[in-house]
Amino acid sequence: MSRRADPCLSPKPRGECPGASCRGRSSHDREETAMHDHRRLGRELGLFDTDPLIGAGLPYWLPDGAAVRHALEEYVRDAERRAGYRHVYSPVLGKRELYELSGHWAHYSEDMFPPMDLGGEQVVLRPSLCPHHALIFRSRPRSHRELPLRMAELGGMYRSELSGVLGGLTRVRAIQLNDAHVFCTLEQVAGEARAALEMIREAYGAMGIVPARYRLSLPGPGGKYVDAPDLWRRSTALLTEALDLAGLPYEAAEGEAAFYGPKIDVQVADGAGRESTLSTVQVDFHQPERFGLRYVGADGARHRPVMVHRSVVGSVERAVAHLVERHGGAFPAWLAPTQLVVLPVSGGELPDADALARRCVALGLRAEVADPERGSLAARIRAARLVPYQLVVGAAEAADGRVSLRLRDGRRIGPLPADEVLARIGALVGARATDLWDAAPKAP
Incomplete structure (x- = not known):
């Protein structure tokens, strides 16, 4: 994960400093920012927590947080599958020699955990997935007909x-990364990088978040970067071409590159204007050379592929942190821990409410019943204010199979047939729509 840049010192994206909110903010604005701090709100919402016996930087996920995380992971896997990626699993450990070969040990070891002695060998918790994917690529002969070969994994590092x-x-020691590597020819690099940027754009639209800026991260002074000026020039030119093809404004920033190559960083900002990197696209000539990767070209000769690193939502942890702060806990319906709550007006409608909730679960929705014993209808509605859909079932609705629907944004729909309401909600959630009802029919 890239370190955070000081947004107030960053060049201005699109004519506006992403950290403008750092200056001249009212006390009300500061209170709003504090209210949406994911560290506080995430615990209040029961998404995650920590324990000193587990350790700092090692949060655990509670059921509601796990539901958000699972929905996000399923979105990414589905988007990758549709984009032609094949998924793999690889171990979180590797021999020290693996990271010496990849260059991580020479350029990144101070950010890695110490080696562990195991049967006369030293193994290391991986700081990155790319060395494992390089080994998977070279595990068998490859032909130009297989390229671009898109390999994806949601894996721990x-x-x-x-x-x-x-x-x-936002900053943890155990990271679940949405990572992928595209092994391709030189002519395919810019197109693959541009396609990755389009996947990122679509994901941000579904999640309801907006990039603060696109950054072309370049090497800076010092010895932490691979000494291969020609490869850096070629990689930078290809990423610049991809940004231009995508029509995206960007800013160059020295000292923010990976040790092996430049990258496009998609920056997001929190309520205080602090920036962090969420998504990345990188071009890498270094590791294909280090691992001796080859494919047989149309001419029958052996050629070296280029490796495009790409992460659509970055680490799951940082993505969820930003979503909490961006939405204040009122997630898009497809991400919400509880998507639908059924509210019987009285105990007499409780059996019908239970049956309706079971139908929702059978449709793949995350639903629960707000029992009348929890309080008055108004109190239960207030308690479920972050739930996208609230289905109210009174005596009249229970008698004729209808429900009155309340949307989180204040709209009221119905009474409508329960089948119609559930079908519409299921379709909207399945499409990962951002609108809760989307041109809903008028109540009769």
């Missing part, structure tokens, strides 16, 4: 972050 920079979900 580990960073030895200092305790002073750890915070909530």
Whole structure:
């Protein structure tokens, strides 16, 4: 994960500093920002928590947080599958020699956990998935007909972050990364990078978030970068071409590249204007060379592929942290921990409410019943204010199979046949729509 840039010192994206909110903010604005701090709100909503016996930077996910995380992971896997990616699993451990070969040990070891002695060998918790994917590529002969070969994994990796920079979900030591590597010819690189940027754009639309800016991250002074000027020039030119093809404004930033190559960082900002990197696209000539990757071209000769690294939502932890702060817990319906709550007006409608909730679950919706014993109808409606859909079942509705629907944004629909309402909600959630009803029919 890239370190956070100071947004107030960053060049202005699209004529506006992403950290403008850092200056001249009212006390009300500061209170709003504090209210939406994911570290506080995430715990209040029962999404995640920590324990000193587990350790700093190692949060655990509670059921509601796990539901959000699962929905996000399923979205990414589905988007990757439709884009032609094949999914793999690889171990979270590797021999020290693996990371010496990849270059991580020479350029990144201070951010890795110490090696563990195991049967006369040293194994390391991986700081990145790319070395494993390079080994998978070279595990068998490859032909140009297979390229571009798109390999994806939602996998764990580990960073030895200092305790002073750890915070909530944004900076952790155990990371679940949405990672992928495209092995392709030189002529395919710009198109693959542009396609990755389009996947990122679509994902941000579904999640209801907006990039603060696109950053072309370049090497800076010092010895932490691979010394291969020609490869850096070629990689930078290809990423610039991809950004231009996508029609995206961007800013160059020295000192933010990966040790092996430049990258496009998609920056997001929290309510205080603080920036962090969420998604990345990288071009890598270094690791294909280090691992001796080859494919047989149309000419029958052996050629070296280029490796495009790409992450649509970055780490699941940081993505959820940003979603909490962006939406204040009122997630898009497809991401909401509870998507639908059934509210019987009285105990007499409780059996009908239970049956309706079971139908919702059978349709793949996350639903629950707000029992009348929890309080008055008004109190239960207030308690479910973050739930996208509230189905009210009174005596009249129970008698004729109808429900009155309340939307989280204040709209009221119905009474309508329960089948019609559930079908519409199921379709909207399945399409990962951002509108809760989308041109809903008028109540009769």
